Amino acid sequence: MTENHGFPDVRTLFALVLVITSLAITINDPLWLTGLLAVSLAALLAAKIPLSLLGRRLRRYRWLFLILALAQSLSNGSGRVFLEWRGYVLLSAGGLLAALAALLRITVILAAVLLLTLKDYQQMVTGLAQIRVPYELAYMVLLAVRFIPVLVEEFRNSLVAIELRGVDLKAIPLREKIKVYSYLLMPTTAGALIRSRRIAIAMEARAFRAYPRRTWLEWPKLSALDWLIIVLVLVGGAGILWIKFKGVIA
Amino acid sequence: MTAYINLEQVNFRWPQGGQVLSEINLSIEKNQTIALMGANGSGKTTLSKLILGLLKPTGGRVLLAGRPVESYSLAARGRLLGYVFQNPERQFFAPDVAEEIGFALKYRNLSPEKIQERVAEMLALFELEQYAATFPFNLSQGEKQRLALAAILAPRPDFIIMDEPFLGLDWLRKQRLQAILERVRNEGVGYLLISHDQALCARLCSQTLTLEGGRLL
Ligand SMILES: Nc1ncnc2c1ncn2[C@@H]1O[C@H](COP(=O)(O)OP(=O)(O)OP(=O)(O)O)[C@@H](O)[C@H]1O
Numbered sequence: 001m002t003e004n005h006g007f008p009d010v011r012t013l014f015a016l017v018l019v020i021t022s023l024a025i026t027i028n029d030p031l032w033l034t035g036l037l038a039v040s041l042a043a044l045l046a047a048k049i050p051l052s053l054l055g056r057r058l059r060r061y062r063w064l065f066l067i068l069a070l071a072q073s074l075s076n077g078s079g080r081v082f083l084e085w086r087g088y089v090l091l092s093a094g095g096l097l098a099a100l101a102a103l104l105r106i107t108v109i110l111a112a113v114l115l116l117t118l119k120d121y122q123q124m125v126t127g128l129a130q131i132r133v134p135y136e137l138a139y140m141v142l143l144a145v146r147f148i149p150v151l152v153e154e155f156r157n158s159l160v161a162i163e164l165r166g167v168d169l170k171a172i173p174l175r176e177k178i179k180v181y182s183y184l185l186m187p188t189t190a191g192a193l194i195r196s197r198r199i200a201i202a203m204e205a206r207a208f209r210a211y212p213r214r215t216w217l218e219w220p221k222l223s224a225l226d227w228l229i230i231v232l233v234l235v236g237g238a239g240i241l242w243i244k245f246k247g248v249i250a
Numbered sequence: 251m252t253a254y255i256n257l258e259q260v261n262f263r264w265p266q267g268g269q270v271l272s273e274i275n276l277s278i279e280k281n282q283t284i285a286l287m288g289a290n291g292s293g294k295t296t297l298s299k300l301i302l303g304l305l306k307p308t309g310g311r312v313l314l315a316g317r318p319v320e321s322y323s324l325a326a327r328g329r330l331l332g333y334v335f336q337n338p339e340r341q342f343f344a345p346d347v348a349e350e351i352g353f354a355l356k357y358r359n360l361s362p363e364k365i366q367e368r369v370a371e372m373l374a375l376f377e378l379e380q381y382a383a384t385f386p387f388n389l390s391q392g393e394k395q396r397l398a399l400a401a402i403l404a405p406r407p408d409f410i411i412m413d414e415p416f417l418g419l420d421w422l423r424k425q426r427l428q429a430i431l432e433r434v435r436n437e438g439v440g441y442l443l444i445s446h447d448q449a450l451c452a453r454l455c456s457q458t459l460t461l462e463g464g465r466l467l
Pocket residue numbers: 264267270288289290291292293294295296297336
């Protein structure tokens with residue numbers, strides 16, 4: 001993994017990811033979301049994380065995208081109506097905006113989370129412990145993060161298994177396809193649950209948390225630049241949230 | 251006419267690992283029953299995945315029914331060969347046992363009645379009736395193994411590749427699976443059976459191949 005122990009500190013990255021994702025979740029205005037996307041892309045570029053990585057993740061989640069955009073568009077029938085069927089609004093200006101916002105939102109979140117790839121697992125656990133997250137919890141959170149690639153891998157394996165049963169996923173109707181994809185979440189989540197249970201048992205068997213405190217090998221200090229970014233990000237984020245709740249932004 | 255499965259001078263190595271298979275030549279007819287043996291790590295599973303094109307050979311080529319395996323879609327390969335994974339859990343995706351067995355049938359132009367009949371037949375054959383509504387992941391190891399076989403046999407494939415299907419079965423179930431495979435064989439369906447059980451291989455297969463040092467003996 002990356003041997004990056006210096007700038008940016010893990011805590012700086014946490015602050016960035018936390019603020020960007022919370023803004024992405026609360027804001028609905030496509031224009032502001034686009035701005036947020038620009039900020040996260042700039043952060044990725046500054047961190048020298050190739051944007052192609054983001055492209056690959058986007059491609060991986062394209063079905064999720066489509067379903068979300070569709071659901072958003074269908075459940076919002078405001079504004080000019082473009083398409084209607086027996087009194088149901090299928091496509092409207094409001095629906096399109098909502099779908100666009102949903103797409104931007106996921107992209108921003110995926111981009112922000114990519115920032116965490118700068119640090120390895122151990123550095124992140126240390127970072128969480130430094131911001132006073134109990135270390136059991138820190139391990140749990142990071143186990144979850146670490147399992148995401150495994151989950152994606154598992155998801156792909158299940159796809160192969162389904163197709164090997166003679167089912168051509170490209171050729172089946174969309175409704176069936178959605179059903180198949182929802183099926184696929186099953187082995188993926190079941191597999192993950194079984195594994196995390198096993199790991200928890202294995203960790204307890206090795207006397208994990210036998211002592212109330214533990215010793216850390218590294219306990220790095222924050223540099224001035226880290227402090228600056230953290231303060232800017234937190235203040236900026238809080239400011240944007242404040243004007244959002246004042247009703248200036250949708 | 252080329253054989254159903256054809257491996258020509260197939261080599262395989264992992265990107266940062268050593269050579270697993272060297273110059274494998276193998277041709278299997280549709281109705282042949284072949285056993286594949288070899289020590290742990292000798293490359294049996296790797297060889298089976300090469301046949302299905304799930305792994306690409308680093309040299310040589312693999313033909314299925316006369317055409318390069320990679321020219322078929324995964325679904326088409328699945329219709330030519332039924333594959334039972336070494337770890338059966340890997341291949342489950344449905345919310346219950348009956349659906350797991352019936353799933354592939356829905357896409358093969360079978361009527362709903364016919365599908366139900368097949369599913370019932372498989373549930374009975376593999377003694378899984380009382381689990382028809384169970385979540386596949388909650389089955390015991392041996393039950394999972396039986397479900398995997400039931401799901402693969404349900405669409406009546408022409409040829410089956412089984413990676414250690416007897417693993418985790420009790421004595422009685424081993425006998426029963428043996429009887430099932432004998433029946434399959436009598437119906438003219440061929441298989442490649444990966445197993446560590448010499449006696450079983452001799453009973454169920456007309457020919458036994460052994461992998462050693464990356465080569466077929
Ligand atoms: N994904 C992988 N990456 C690198 N090496 C691998 C990978 N999978 C398997 N191997 C190696 O390839 C070799 C052959 O593995 P394979 O699974 O084919 O053995 P096998 O004969 O099926 O063994 P077993 O009897 O234990 O099932 C082993 O040495 C194994 O360590």
